[in-house]
Amino acid sequence: MLLIPLKRSLIMMVIFAVICGVIYPLAALGLAQGTFKYQANGSITRYGSALIGQNFTGSSWFHGRPDPYNPSSSGGSNLGPNSKALYNKTRALIAFYKSRGITPTQSLVVNSGSGLDPDISVNAAYAQAASVARARGLSTNQVDQLVKSEIVGRQFGFLGSPFVNVLALNVALSKTK
């Protein structure tokens, strides 16, 4: 009674493991590598991946989210909405930015969902402009313009949220005299 379905199940499992687990992913991978090589391999530039955030420190760079930026351990802080730990962490980060003369916006002081967020909100970039300009001996106006040129709007005008890629902004900054 059970022997026939058991035998069929075993054979079918192997067949579908090959079709869905080998042929399908390798066909998709082959096409991806053939058509979108840069994206399929991680959008890597000489400065790093355009999609994986980096931990910029020091007053002469724009800072990203307060994330660990460790790709071997992705994920958010998972701290709850009424968490004392979240309150303490956020307060300490606000104080840190205030000590540099920056009034931080939310995305600078709370973790992202991936722990690797490469972007910050537009306001979070503008909030740091004056401080970065001071540290580099540039005019605030110059840095503001730089931020403006790096704003990525909503895709097709309505998808997602506008943002600034921190790595792209810092690369542009490093080329500004």
Next chain:
Amino acid sequence: MSTAWTILVLVVALGISWRFLGSYMEAVYERRVNWLGFIERPIYRICGIDDQLEQGWRRYATSLVVFSGVAMGFTYLILRLQGHLGLNPLHQHGVTPALAFNTSVSFVTNTNWQNYSGETTMSFFSQMIALASQMFISASVGIAVAVGLVRGLKRQHSKTIGNFWVDLTRGILYILIPIAFVASIIFVAQGAVDTLSGSVFIHNPLDGFKQLILLGPIASMEAIKELGTNGGGFFNANGAHPFENPTGLTNILSIYLILLIPVGLTYTFGKMVGSIKQGLALLAAMAIFFFSFMAIGLAAEQHTTAAVAKAGITHSASGNMVGKESRFGASSSVLYNVTSTQTSTGSVNSSMDSYTPIGGLTAMGGMMLGEVTPGGVGSGLYTILLFAIVTVFVGGLMVGRTPEYLGKKIQAREVKLAAIGVLVMPITVLVATGIAVSISQGRAGVLNPGPHGFSEILYAFTSQGNNNGSAFAGLSSNTAFYNVAGAIVMLIGRFGVILPALALGGALAEKGVVAPSLGTFRTDSILFCGLLVGVILIIGGLTFFPALSLGPLAEQLSHGRLF
């Protein structure tokens, strides 16, 4: 405004695919499309299957259960042995027995609950051959059950409800693989990674920053993860990871893929039983819940959380950004997470644990209603059909008449089966949660103290009992207790509903159709839709309200008190 546009585009796109994919799926399961016959026929030949031979519900269910058992064993063995199987550039070791057990049950039951971080646990061999292939298989099994039940409603004086092997094969070949393949290329074009190399080391010349970036065969898994309402991420961060979900476009594509089949199946159902309006009535009930939860979730996440507000950020134009990605913002995050929790998918693009109490409640609430809003692939349809049977029974009680559904008399046997299918989930979830909070092994895993800690446990079992897989991820659940208890809950949540659904299909198939009379309660009417909504709400709402009031409601009513 942009959120309204996003929803509008989604609704239009889903409307189109509802009509055309729905119709195509009907043709697939009625065997009128055969363009992949050159692959399909050899499969039947090798397996010794006579594809013309149909099965009664018992044989159909036996095949399904035996096959699922084999699939679990297969997955378990690969996970245990992955250290010796190759495609393992990061040199992952074999998965421990308890975790391998939980994970194999999780992927075979279409749950995709993950007590592990993909990047530190799974080899590429495991990700592709053990996990991603189960994403196709378990999704196709879900649709097969729904189709088997619908055939029971449609047929008269029939001893059979279809052939499980044929339904399983056709779902994978004709529906899941073609759509997933196209979608995976869009994911890659937007930045999702798809390679067999394990990692790339970068050294930024600007400031000397060093980073080991992990890569993998991600995009192909991403497409079926959403399309099959599976939800298991390649990485721990799931859809928040920029390599899984890089842009606003992939975000809306993910949402679309998740809803594609569950929504389309209501058309398939209507077409199979000969009245699209019957499918539309079910879809309307699903949509009422879906948009209500979405609206509440969107409103809740426009505010910063109590902890962040107390720390000094009381107002933020971007809403609650804790655990959310800058490229999505709060609204696109809610769209994704609420969709995923209403469909038994469970993938996340933001940390569910860090949502506001009411935001988290909308996710939990969608699961507690039994995943019918619109629910997972196949599972959404067969579960809401169980609710529909209960609804006509309740309607029949009101007027004192033998209830009918689609011309089939609903008698004691059918009502019992539907009632079992509808009640098995809440009972399992509440008992498991009760046990977990009563013993130290259960309480040990909690990250956030206070009512939120209770929510983490309740959420975990609700998610597993509904084969969702979404998590309040603060709970450290890779322990012997949570691995084993979770696996049992997932098995009951899956097969405890599938078996009554198939038995119901078998019972209905044997019946003849009675002609509708003046006293027949029309099941394609607004009245029926309203009653169905009421039944779903009362069963789900009343069973879970006491538990919810100890978790998210207590937290919301704590007036900003921190724990």
